[in-house]
Every structure is written in C-alpha cells, then in structure tokens.
Amino acid sequence: MQYLHIRRREKMDNRTYLKKIIIDKVNGEDINEVEDITIEEARLNVFLNGEKAISMMCIPIDQKAHAIGFLMSENVISSMDDVEEVNISDDGLRVDIKAAVDEDSLTNLYKEKTLVSGCGGGVTGNIAGQVEVPFNQTRFVVSPDTISTEVKKFYQESELYTLTGCVHKAMIYLEDGTTVTAEDIGRHNAIDKVVGKCKLNNLDTTKSVLFVSGRLSSEMVVKAVMHKVPIVVSRTAPTHLGVTTAHKHGLTLIGFARGKKMNIYTHSGRVIG
Template sequence: MDNTKYLKTVVIDKLIENEATEIEDVTIEESRLNLYLNGEKTISMMCIPKDQDAHAIGFLMSENVISGIEDIESLEVSEDGLRVDVKAKIDENSLQNLYKEKTLTSGCGGGVTGTADGNLEIPFNQTAFNIKPKTILDEIKIFYRESELYNLTGCVHKAMIYLLDGTTVTAEDIGRHNAIDKAIGRCKLQGLETKKSVLFVSGRLSSEMVTKAVMHRIPIIVSRTAPTYLGVQTAHKHGITLIGFARGKKMNIYTHSGRVLGV
C-alpha cells in the first residue's frame, strides 16, 4: 500500500545548536470525514483520509449505533475519501445518545464518544482466552517497528488487533480512537472475530480506549505507556485485562492478570 500519498511537504528552519538551515520536511495529511447515516449527516471527524469504510464501521459499532456488519445495507465512500454514506439498521437510542451525551475525549485527534459515562450495559467479559508474556512482548516490538507513517512523520497513532491464529490487522491515524475504530472496522469487513484477540495501541490507556475494547468484547489491551485511573477502573469493572509499560522484558498488568499465562 502506498502511504506516501498521505504525506505533505513543508519548508522549515531546522535549528541545531545556534545554526539554522532551511530544509524540506514531511507532515501527515489531515482531513474532515463527514459520516452520513441513512441520508442524514451524523458526525464529522478529523482523520487521515485512509480506510474510511473501516473507520465508519468501527466507529458506529463502538458507539453501539449498529450491532454488526450484517446491519449494513450499503456503504459508499466518496472519490476524495471525505464522505461516507451508510444505509443500515440502527439503534436509535444509541444514535440519540451520541448526539445528546457526546464527550470530547482525551484523544489526540479530538475524538467524540457517546459511551464514556461509565454506565455501559455490557456483560462482564468472562472469556478464557489467554496469551504468553513472550508473545505480547514480541508483538509489541513488531507493532512499533512496522509503523510506516509514524516512521515517516512522527505524527500518527497506531492500533493492531492480534487474533487467535496469530493474524494481525493494523491501522494508523492522527487520533488514537480513529486508529482503533479503523483496525476493528477492517476486522469486521474481513469477517474476522475479535472476541478472542488482543488490542495493541499506541499512547496512554484512558477510559475511552478501554471502552472501545469493552464494546467489541476484546479481552486484552496492551500499550507500552501508562493507563489512567479511570481506565483501570473501567477495565476491572468489565473484565478486561489491561497491560501497560510493555517494553523490553517487562510489563505491568493492572487488571484480570489470569489471561497472561504464568501469572
């Protein structure tokens, strides 16, 4: 996949000690995605104009507006990637909650959610799915090493779904929440089951990040950075194994450690 089309060149003054040099640098493209649901504009999101079909599906499922890929009648992405039209069977209460209770999240892309109030009516995750510590640490090394847009720009977040058979599905975006929605949406488009999987994310493990795993029944979340207190509480309440500071040969397991073999 050619990711260079999402790059934009700018001229900067690079200062090293007291000497300035004018050079070209690259930045990432940022665009407004307009999501239309059953003919009506639902929301606009700032993002990289990439994987927009997956973004729409992942976002709508994360907000419980649609329950599954089978609810979608049609999905069309405009030629410029800035508009997605979805016709689907929807949960009107969840849609109205998104409009009424929307919260500006702590994500770098200014994410919006209607499911951040901590009152999710989702069954406690009791899956027996587990994973070896070595697998977690090996995969997080690959996760960061193979982040093309980050390596080119230093300006994106990444999410990766690690599935039971070792398959991985990844996505990158300027917003952590967008990256998760895109990765999950790509899984749904490919018919991949996420109930026995691990979600690897870049950046902190805030409550909104954990909530996305809760909504999609993903039992384990991993980052090499820290969780927030509410993130830990949310994971504990909903049966999610929350792992932070996964780097080198170490990791901190904050909740439900039984899914990590040997603990």
C-alpha cells in the first residue's frame, strides 16, 4: 500500500499560505504571549477559455486540481479528454483552462449559484438535480477493517490540521490501496482538490472510497455522485437530504466511522466482512 504525495513537501517557512502571529494564550490564571500559526485564505480566480468562470476562497495550494475538480463536479467539464491546457499564474491566484465545456452546466452555474451548507461559502449550480447521472452499479466492495484502518490513518496524517487546526481534509482510497489526499478551509474545496488530483494523474475514481472530514450534507454527496465514487465515509453524521441523495444515485454512505464501529445508511452491499 502506498501513500501518494502529489504535492511536494516543503519546509513551513517556504509555505506562504502559513502565517506566524503572536497571541495571548490563557491557561487558567496564566496568560502567556506565544507564537501561533494561522492559514491564509486567498481568492482563486478560474478562467475557462479566456472568460472568468468563478472565484473561490481557498488555501492557495493544489490550485490546478481544485479548478479541474470543481468544474468536473459541476459537469462543466465532462472528462480530462476534453481539457487542452491548464495553466497557473506566477502568484498562484489564477488558473486558466482551455477545454470543451457543457454550456448548459456552465449556464446553470451562473444562474443558480446556490450557497451550499458545506462551509458557508461554497457555490454550486447543479445541486437541484439539473444534471442526470446514471445509478451507480459498480460492484466494487471494501471490508469494514479496511474502512476502520483508513479512517484512523486519515485523521492521524492531517498535516495542515496539526499545524493550524483550521482545515478540512478529503482522501481517495483507490482499489490498489493507493491514497490521495487534499486539505482546505472548505470541505467542498477539499473534495474538489482530491478528485482533481486523481483526474490530473489519470487515476480511476470509479472504484474508490472517499473519506471526508465533517458532516455528509447533500452537496458533499453530489460531488461523489458526479465523479462516480461509489462509497463515501465520514466520522460524523449525514443530513437527511444527504442520505436520500445517496440512496437515489446508488452511493454507499457511511457515517460515524469510529474505531470498529460505523453506520451504513445506504447500499450496504459494498461493505463485506
């Protein structure tokens, strides 16, 4: 089993999105001035065929993956075969993509602009069901032990959370045991980034498990549906709309995955002991 580090590891001082600050730390009656680390929010501008498509507040890392993952989540881009170029500006705050696009989905993105519940800042144009996705009939299965093991690793190996306590994480577990991870201030951003990494590296997500931090609300489930990910796992709860969306589209939804315990809300046949 391998752990896929697509992003190059850097020393903290070279990561411009990590900022050192001085705070007053209170412990009972003791107050001490100490150094702390915060994480930067930046506005990432995504241009599609020369026109601005969207701006997203995020951590300025994995920007190409973020842009590709988001546009594929929204069905604006159908597959990597439709992408001609992906370029990033020197300051890291603009991604330019040349690609064949689904004009109806692009129009929906601008027209609907639904503020999703993921972190209070995500936008989707296709959450209300404008895009029809076939029922997921994959026979990919996973054992409860694998889920328990990967959940434990998922929370132990969260680098930016350890440093800042201010990020969400997503991880794709592939059929061969490879894992791909991404972190961001937004849960929805983390999913877009991790799926975008897979797409940019020609990795098949149709036989995979998506692990996410935080609750499983409907837009989190929709992103998995759009990428044909068959199983989604969280340590916390789903919403009712998240459950009904997963049931409708053939997605196995697992919540409260802690230790050897988990709740399987939909399509439990993919979890085989």
